Amino acid sequence: MEPHGKIWKLLGEIPDPEIPAINLVELGVVRKIEGEESNLEITITPTYTGCPAKQLFNDLIKEKLEENGYKNFSITSTLYPAWTTDWLSEETKQKLMDEGISPPVAGDRVITCPHCGSTDTKMVSRFGTTPCQSFHTCNSCSEPFNYFKCH
């Protein structure tokens, strides 16, 4: 069994506060789990520097570990290397699409409509449902959608 497999599994049960369909491990927020079970060291990278969920990630992880009997652990937040959308697996990107959220693309160049797959889209607002998302409409199917902004 992978070291800390149990902890990875536990943290994988924590839904992202903003996009509950995906969890903190899928999102790439949980970077490293080190140390002994009696003294865990967890490293996280927030998805977005201005993201209000940043403190929430800490709280959610703390709560999850405490619920499961872990008492001694530290949670370190690091911005280096910066979170990148490359950390999202294809499966996670698909989950975002299923939620009607266009998954992030490096450089925010081509934004695909999660409803019909068209790249003929336009931004309506820099902020979507949450500050980490922007709001768009699709010129092909006219449906509105959120786009998960890049770091």
Ligand SMILES: [Zn+2]
């Ligand atoms: Zn569309």
